[in-house]
Amino acid sequence: MRNNLYRSLLIVAASATAFGALNACNSKSENQDQQQEETAQATPALETVPLKKGMLSTNLQVPGELIPYQEVDLYAKVSSFVKKVYVDVGSEVKQGQLLVSMEAPEINSQLAEAQSRLKSQQAIYMASKSNYDRLVETSKTPGTISGNDLEQAAARKSSDQAQFEALKSAYQSVAANRAYLDIRAPFNGVVSARNINPGAYVGPTGKGSDVPLFVIQEQKRLRLVISVPEIYTGLLKQKDEVTFDVKALPNQKFTAKVKRMAGALDERLRSERLEMDVYNNNKKLLPGMYAEVNIPLPSSDSTFVIPKTALVSSTERVFVVRVADHKAQWVDVKKGREAGDQVEIYGKLNEGDQLVKTATDEIRNGSTIKTK
Numbered sequence: 542m543r544n545n546l547y548r549s550l551l552i553v554a555a556s557a558t559a560f561g562a563l564n565a566c567n568s569k570s571e572n573q574d575q576q577q578e579e580t581a582q583a584t585p586a587l588e589t590v591p592l593k594k595g596m597l598s599t600n601l602q603v604p605g606e607l608i609p610y611q612e613v614d615l616y617a618k619v620s621s622f623v624k625k626v627y628v629d630v631g632s633e634v635k636q637g638q639l640l641v642s643m644e645a646p647e648i649n650s651q652l653a654e655a656q657s658r659l660k661s662q663q664a665i666y667m668a669s670k671s672n673y674d675r676l677v678e679t680s681k682t683p684g685t686i687s688g689n690d691l692e693q694a695a696a697r698k699s700s701d702q703a704q705f706e707a708l709k710s711a712y713q714s715v716a717a718n719r720a721y722l723d724i725r726a727p728f729n730g731v732v733s734a735r736n737i738n739p740g741a742y743v744g745p746t747g748k749g750s751d752v753p754l755f756v757i758q759e760q761k762r763l764r765l766v767i768s769v770p771e772i773y774t775g776l777l778k779q780k781d782e783v784t785f786d787v788k789a790l791p792n793q794k795f796t797a798k799v800k801r802m803a804g805a806l807d808e809r810l811r812s813e814r815l816e817m818d819v820y821n822n823n824k825k826l827l828p829g830m831y832a833e834v835n836i837p838l839p840s841s842d843s844t845f846v847i848p849k850t851a852l853v854s855s856t857e858r859v860f861v862v863r864v865a866d867h868k869a870q871w872v873d874v875k876k877g878r879e880a881g882d883q884v885e886i887y888g889k890l891n892e893g894d895q896l897v898k899t900a901t902d903e904i905r906n907g908s909t910i911k912t913k
Contacts (some may be wrong), residue, residue: 544564544586545733556672556793556898567808570621572845573726574891576585580736583912585911586911586912586913587864587897587898587899587904587910587911587912587913588897588898588912588913589673589864589890589895589896589898589912590847590848590851590895590896590898591659591830591893591894591895591896592845592890592891592892592893592894592895592896593845593846593892594844594845594846595844595845595846595876595883596839597844597846597877597880597883597885598617598837598839598880599697599838599879600834600835600836600837600838601769601773601835601838601846602833602834602835602836603767603769603831603834603836604767604831604832604834605763605765605766605767605768605785605832605833605834606766606767606830606831606832607729607763607764607787607819607826607827607828607829607830607831607833608763608764608766608828608829609760609763609764609767609828610724610759610762610764610818611728611730611758611759611825611840612650612696612756612757612758613727613728613756613757614672614726614753614755614756614758615640615752615753615754615755615756615757616645616657616745616750616753616756616809617724617743617744617745617750618714618718618721618744618745619645619648619721619722619744619745619771620645620742620743620744620746621643621644621645621648621722621735621742621743621744622643622644622645622740622742622743622842623641623643623738623739623740623743624641624642624643624644624739625641625642626641626735626737626738626739627639627640627641627642628638628641628732628735628755629732629733629735630732630733630735631730631731631732631733631734632732632755633729633730633731634726634730634731634732635726635729635777636727636728636729637725637726638725638726639723639724639725640724640725640726640754640755641681641737641754641755642667642722642723643722643723643724643743643802644722645722648715648718648719648722649719652712652715652888653715654721655708655711655712655715655716655769657710658712659705659709659711659712660707662701662704662705662708663705663726665704665705666698666701666702666704667693668701668707669698669700669701669757670695670701670702671698672694672868673694673695673697673698673700676690676691677691678760687760687898693845697740698851700893703911705907706717711846718811724754724755726757727757728757728759729759729761730756730757730759730760731757731759731760732755732757733756733757733758733828734753734755734756734758735754735755736752736753736754736755737754737755745862753807756768758818758828760821760824760827760828761820761821761822761824762818762819762821763818763819763821763826764814764817764818764819764821765783765785765797765817765818765819765834766814766815766816766817766818767814767815767817767834767836768810768812768813768814769815769836770812771806771811772812773836773838774806774812774813776839777799777802777815777836777838778799778836779799779801779802780798780799781798781801781837782796782797782798782799782837783796783797783798783799783817783834783835783836783837784796784834784835785797785832785833785834785835786832786833787826787830787831787832788830789827789830789831790825793825795819795826797817797818797819798817798818799815799816799817799822799873800816800817800818801815801816802814802815802816803815809898827832838878839882844877844885844886844887845885845886845887845888845892846883846884846886847861847883847884847886847896848882848898849879849882849884850882850898850899850900851882851897851898851899852874852876852884852897852900852902853887853901854876855902858871858873858874859873859874859875860872860873860874861874861886861888861890861896861897862896862900862902862904863890863894863895863896863897864896864897864910864912865894867909867910867911867912868907868908868909868910869905869907869908869909869910870906870907871906872889872890873888873889874886874888874890874905875887895912897910
């Protein structure tokens, strides 16, 4: 009887304990749900924007340099003395125009000697040729000229002709050196530098041979040279028009078209060289001027374009916050070009995805958010 009473008391105590624990669990769960609800209510609703494709056009500002379309340094090929200078710095010259004449007495003597030898050998050759021709004509009568005599005459004529041709070449070589004493303009241009005066000794050796006699530049047509960073090379093509200005003429804008593209990147700068032709008939622009070049970069394909505020750039990653089923999802993207408050992005996204318009890394991945 006492044992039964004791067992009943134990059952009642166990039941009370279990009931108390169940009530505590239910109370804790209700408190958590209430806290989450209060937190959700306290969190402000975030504005989202639908993801769309667009064509983003930008401009690229790069420095450039104006250089002559053609430029040449003129040197003396033979050692000689300057006889007369016909042009000066700033002179406009035409192709073939005589710039300077020089004299070298030894070359004149060599030319006279070569000419004398040539005329002497020419006379010898003409005599042997005439003798051979007579023998050939006479040999047409049988028994008049032996075959050996005819062969010797032919050999003599060939030998004299060979010597005549050799002396003719020697004469032409000396005459060519004599022609180097007159230096002429290789193209239409302007004399931008002059380093000689009458009486000066010039030539390939000796003092002064390290500087050119003249520097000729074509200035009515210039080259505008720029280097375009690698990221923009795929957006440019020939005949694209660019605008530029120079510091010397701040209130004027000039235009040019892309004419030549290197087709390869500079190993040091990782950029492509582009050249534009600039027609400079009024000669306002000078070779050596630096220019600020504005290059329009229209988009060649449609890409995802979002507000800059929707892109989050941290030290670890670049991402956008996509909203799906009221949950935040971090999606890694690559950043493209910028224009105003817009930016291109590339990533695993679909058109129409809802993105948080003003995103930060405080919006944790997987968290529940409210949207407007």
